[in-house]
Amino acid sequence: MRYIPNSPDERSAMLKQIGCDGIEDLFEQIPQELRLNEPLGIGDPVSEPDLLAYFNDLASNNASDYQSFLGGGAYSHFIPVIIDPLISRAEFFTAYTPYQPELSQGTLQYIFEFQTMICQMTGLEVANASLYDGSTGVAEAVLMANRVTRRSKFIVADTLHPQYREVISSYTKNLGVTTQTATHNESGALDLNALQIDKQTAAVVVQSPNFFGCIEALQAIADAAHEAGALLVVAVSEAMSLGALRPPGSCGADIVVAEGQSFGIPLSYGGPYCGLFATRDRYVRQMPGRLVGEAYDSQGRRGYVLTLSTREQHIRREKATSNICTNQGLFALMATVYLATMGRHGVQEVAHQNLQKAHYAAAEIAKLDGFELKFSAPFFNEFVLRCPRQATEITRRLLDSRIIGGVALESYYPELKDSLLVCVTETKKKKAIDQLVAALGRR
């Protein structure tokens, strides 16, 4: 086994030195009858060339050469080439959580930078070092709002990503927390009028742009929530929208959770991604996840350390603000490098291109007979089409043109059989959009 340095002879010598006759001696700690005396049944070791061939083979069984208009919580964006070589520095990817600051300043500094940029992007005051992803981040936000307000009723928009809602439900169902669903109106946005916030309400949880791509009027929702002493939790599943839209933190959101995948992270069939989590300073001690802070040594040299760990499970155990330990460190680095590379202007330009391309596509498709935009609320890079036929049939037929047309909403919203969620990012050339339009136009 080429990953085991010591040769069999060296191992024998070591065994001898510690007074063992053979390796079995050491395993006598395990009661005889519990020991495994046969091969696992996984098979023989696979050599490096054969393993590469095996995975290349698997990869060729996945879609390729399709133009994809899938969004719905995971987005195809250009990834600057420099990200991969930088995160592939062994010093980053083979390091542990930065418990010993003197040997981890590289990691600690980038987390501090990450925290800062997440504050800047979300318009909030403090951000943590990452959670698993957007879906679990929202669940954590609910738990946090519960701690902050000591209230246990939550109002959750039906336009929050359906999978996020499922995760909230798993996380909260054993905690005496109740959730009410807030519906959307005809425009595709939250129906403010139907919102029933009361003094028991811990928080209103919305997504913007929501699962239909519609941008919510966050300030109005925030005002309504705050009036009742509730918090506003805003989820952002398309973080790229933060480059164009007024940040939730500036619209009154108290907690912003975002899926950071859009910031330079490959789609990778759903993960690893990166949960972004930000809130107001005054709630920091109720926040889940690691935090890095500035510190100084006795010579006055600046450095960074993990701080406020009394919130965390390794200190507070069952009283911790969350059970999270391992987070998405390396993917927070990806996002950090992405934001640093795109920078102030690049982030805005990408967002702008998304806005333009999605609107171009929407306008062109809306010209087709039988197709129209389902909702009237403003959108960023995703929109729902009302189709002349069942959306699943539309997408099936688009496959023949090697186009994955989007997410048919029926599986999440059974009433929306004719609705197709289409996402157009900066990666789609005009030509590809025009091909989609043409393919939709063919009967």
Add this chain to the structure above:
Amino acid sequence: MRYIPNSPDERSAMLKQIGCDGIEDLFEQIPQELRLNEPLGIGDPVSEPDLLAYFNDLASNNASDYQSFLGGGAYSHFIPVIIDPLISRAEFFTAYTPYQPELSQGTLQYIFEFQTMICQMTGLEVANASLYDGSTGVAEAVLMANRVTRRSKFIVADTLHPQYREVISSYTKNLGVTTQTATHNESGALDLNALQIDKQTAAVVVQSPNFFGCIEALQAIADAAHEAGALLVVAVSEAMSLGALRPPGSCGADIVVAEGQSFGIPLSYGGPYCGLFATRDRYVRQMPGRLVGEAYDSQGRRGYVLTLSTREQHIRREKATSNICTNQGLFALMATVYLATMGRHGVQEVAHQNLQKAHYAAAEIAKLDGFELKFSAPFFNEFVLRCPRQATEITRRLLDSRIIGGVALESYYPELKDSLLVCVTETKKKKAIDQLVAALGRR
């Protein structure tokens, strides 16, 4: 331009600081009429995503999914995955020639290790830090033998790689050096009897395994050369053979030049590769190329430095042993990592697999009607087939089975119209070999 840190404003400020009104001021050094006042005509900058698409497109215009039995000086071998991440450490690939040893110990130490392993593999006493490739290495060996012996007649085997012979001819044609061609006998090896070494002969230059894949009887050739006071220069275009065959240095070779491509270097349409060059200690001061040696600091700490540079052009100018300056540093690192990873046992096992697979293929093909081995001399992983038809026709028809059958020898040896040079390395599964046999068998 994202590679230029200073923004236009910063550049203006700098210009001002140094007393310039504009950048034109600095270019007044160039006479007005020599300045270019129009765009180069290459076109607009290409963005990163478009550039990737452009090159992916080009790549798709190259052969892929062919089973290739091409050899002839460049060989397909398994490349351990760890090589690329290691040579991609910025500290290696973005460093310069290690002129300042205090900041270059990483580079210097691996070159020292490289030199050592090239000695071990070739059976010689001293090796340099690399030359461009095998072909130029042989030309340098001829020039060196000329300096060492002060003789100027060279006997060059007709089975030395034809392209290497062309390079020797370009390098020597203006230096009063004459070359005689030594022919091969029916077995495919050098015809010892026809060899006319005399007191004017500087060196005999042979390749082993030679261009036909045949292993030469080096010791006998060395004896003949040495008897006349001439040197033996041995070229090895398939360095992997050194893992199985008696090293030329142990067979009397005075200079061994090898193409190091087989040691972990991608085929890359012919380069960059890595010229290996080794000789005996007594000739070291006539050797071309950089050398690294051990050195100590005032505290007795061991380090490495570039040494014996008085041989080189930056010190000796026209009296230098070669004009080489930039060499193949990073590719010497690839070879070093390759040899370290494969190690003592792996190198032998790869070589063994080459030997076995090539002989299996040769035996199977020889069973086919109309095909036979052209030569009887022992071979390593390449052999010449005599075909029932013109070899170029054979290879053309093999393409239909998505097989590149080998090198038709006619273009190099017009008399060998029916001869096909077939190479079988460890990368060819039995199945691929059997497919080749089957395809050859189909009429």
Add this chain to the structure above:
Amino acid sequence: MEKSRIKKASTHVIQHEGLLFEESRPGRIGYSLPKLDVPDVPPSELVDARLLRDDDLEGMPELSEVDVIRHFTRLSTWNYCIDHGLYPLGSCTMKYNPRINEKVARIEGLANLHPLTPPPLAQGALEVIRRLEECLCAITGLPAVTTQPAAGAQGELTGIMMVRARLADRGNPRKKVLIPDSAHGTNPASAVICGYTVETVPSNAEGGTDIEALRRMMNEDVAAFMLTNPNTLGKFEQNIEEICRIVHAGGGYVYMDGANMNALVGCARPASFGIDVMHLNLHKTFSTPHGGGGPGAGPVAVTAELEPYLPFPRVAHDGQGLTLDFNRPRSVGRVRAYVGNYGVLVRALSYILTHGDEGLREATETAVLNANYIAHNLKDTYDIPYPGRVMHEVVFSDKRQAKYGVRNADIAKRLIDYGFYPPTMSFPLIVAGALMVEPTETESREELDLFIDAMKSISSEAMEDPELLKHAPHTTKVGRLDEVAAARKPVLRWEPKDQPPDRAEGNI
């Protein structure tokens, strides 16, 4: 500072680098995008201007590509990592991260697949999961596995959720989860999210579970016992079968924290112990890179009884091929969007297939040997509160050195000067001044010997010159940082110096 004893390390010049925001200069550009090829409409014509961002992202960095490359390269040089040497963090299983796994995870067709791709177009991805589940079943001996949880802690949560759902189906979800005092902090934290209160089971003199205490504490309020095996002292739970019997007899379930599976893979199958549910940390046992904090993956394996409760969707076969099955009426639901940390799963599968049966066993055996080698060679120098053979790790205490005023943290910091990353110190809580050392199988004898030598040398220094240790490390870019001050007045983000502090400090 005496350096002559230090054999493995010295110092070298290193670059400084400020924060991204300090390095930023107006007008610098590091990105490259194709030009917009559709009509460029003023955004306010597309979206109500009040919904648009108007801060021009002030404060975000402006850097060239070169600036970015240098920034992160320089930062990286301040880190220690597994590729530099032994990383003996106990319970963390810091082993070599094979490069083939990284290569495989980056294969275009695997890395760029959208999670909502229709299953017929994602057969390769689904096969990765299916095959990995199959391997993890073989390793644990349990019949079903979910790969959805994103890390060990989420695996715990998922597992306890399943226990609760099962108990609820049986009529009563119960109230409590029992956890040993030696457990990792995630265990109690996870149990609480499932609505349980936690009770702590004491350890016995050998470091194992105090069986009598367990027997006393086990009753019909207890949903589960969460047990780490081998435990965080590196000890195999001798009474594991008995423990399972006690818990099962009381109608509860046994959850095994599999963080320490590097001691068992191929040598023992947890299913045979009688446990009901467990998680695996792919980022520990199966070598996926820890990445300075994550990502991980925490697949959960269960008995047939608990199988119906696994999170949805499950990878399944329909007639045509692999598909995602959402029709799981008794499922605890979803714990994470999509199918989990897929890229981590790919790497783990690559690790497992590379090893095969014999390699997995060999790795385990060697990990156990290496831990015992360290224990044996340091037992005369450092106190081992629970002596005897260990499995994959050994826990020392600073008892002998404390006499000279030297604590575990001082020993740890001094190890840095010797060229090593320090051991785990934050737990197990039952050992005062703990130094928890897990070498893993991917360390060579020389590296272990250098560590042993360094630890011995530091022990001598503790007697001869304790001050040297108390101010260690002496060779790093920054020395010991004042963590107390940092927590008292936390600075958690950069802000422009000239910007008035607009946040009331009292709030923090």
Add this chain to the structure above:
Amino acid sequence: MEKSRIKKASTHVIQHEGLLFEESRPGRIGYSLPKLDVPDVPPSELVDARLLRDDDLEGMPELSEVDVIRHFTRLSTWNYCIDHGLYPLGSCTMKYNPRINEKVARIEGLANLHPLTPPPLAQGALEVIRRLEECLCAITGLPAVTTQPAAGAQGELTGIMMVRARLADRGNPRKKVLIPDSAHGTNPASAVICGYTVETVPSNAEGGTDIEALRRMMNEDVAAFMLTNPNTLGKFEQNIEEICRIVHAGGGYVYMDGANMNALVGCARPASFGIDVMHLNLHKTFSTPHGGGGPGAGPVAVTAELEPYLPFPRVAHDGQGLTLDFNRPRSVGRVRAYVGNYGVLVRALSYILTHGDEGLREATETAVLNANYIAHNLKDTYDIPYPGRVMHEVVFSDKRQAKYGVRNADIAKRLIDYGFYPPTMSFPLIVAGALMVEPTETESREELDLFIDAMKSISSEAMEDPELLKHAPHTTKVGRLDEVAAARKPVLRWEPKDQPPDRAEGNI
């Protein structure tokens, strides 16, 4: 050692590592191969045993994959590199190596193509070369380019070969090549291989060619004048047109060493100067990584007159597509197997297309600005023997510091403590105590300011504490190494300690 003045660097702990051979242990395995799947015949049945290796490769390293990873990772941490900071080596054009170029060069279909692939199956590869040739023609203004030469020096050789072949065709190859005293050592070394003797043309007071001397020396024995422009002092050759006239009038050819093209690309085309042949260093001007010594590529551009002499094969169109043309009767032949350092060509093309017309010009302008910025800010501190504006680089001398016994090498070594790689010192030979500084366009103003600051500070130190400089560097893993001793008794390879020295030292 006073450190307070050092703003850019400090020290940090670093790992030691022995030679591969010292780290090797019998029986370790780092490789992985599929099992042999054809019959395994004893080698001696296939090949005469006397031709087979019988030393079992004793002495070659035996290491695990982990050992190899750690070995080279540790070694790497002892290097400075462009990603760490300014690498001001004059004449070397150490600029940022873009990562996109590395990615592109590794695209499967480009990286794994066999050089003897039939042209119809290598259209992409041939197009890379065709397009690059086209770009280099646009940049030089010359009508034809070969990409075969493997580096600058081989480009020189190829160019002079062509001059010789042309002269021979005209009836007389001639005897001499004229080269300025400021030239790089490869120029004379290359001329000699083409069978010429070299004569040195002196420089004038401004650092340019002494035109009168050239006029005197030019005669019918002179085949070529090899000129670097801008020259190695960073000065544009003001009289370049006159020079070309003189040489052409004498029946010779002008070879331009294009190593310094970073001063001209997009701003001036050498063809317009009147030159006949030149090389480009793709690993300088076009940013392909220098790789610790190489590889490079040294394409040669020529006038129409010299075009027929270019090495074969040439990329050409036949009816179908691109092909390789070997039918070049007047060609100088082949200077390297196959088509040259193709992987370097791919990277250079990627660089050129990324920049486009405007980017190439911007790069040149900025490179020239940066050099002048350094010159301007240090001219009061360091002697500039040839003062005034410069192009891409500036050459200082140690004249002022030498008064205190401090030489250029001492200044250079002290720069290391300040976090910089030292400038070029080995040439130009016409400047005693030279410090040749080329910043390139990829340096930021702050990095330049730090360099300027360090140089000034070192100059102060030279006066206050010359000994500090003479023993610099003080912050590196090893200090100044005794190069004289190393050359006197060279140790050029590792040998097992116990092996008797079997090589007579006198031989070396």
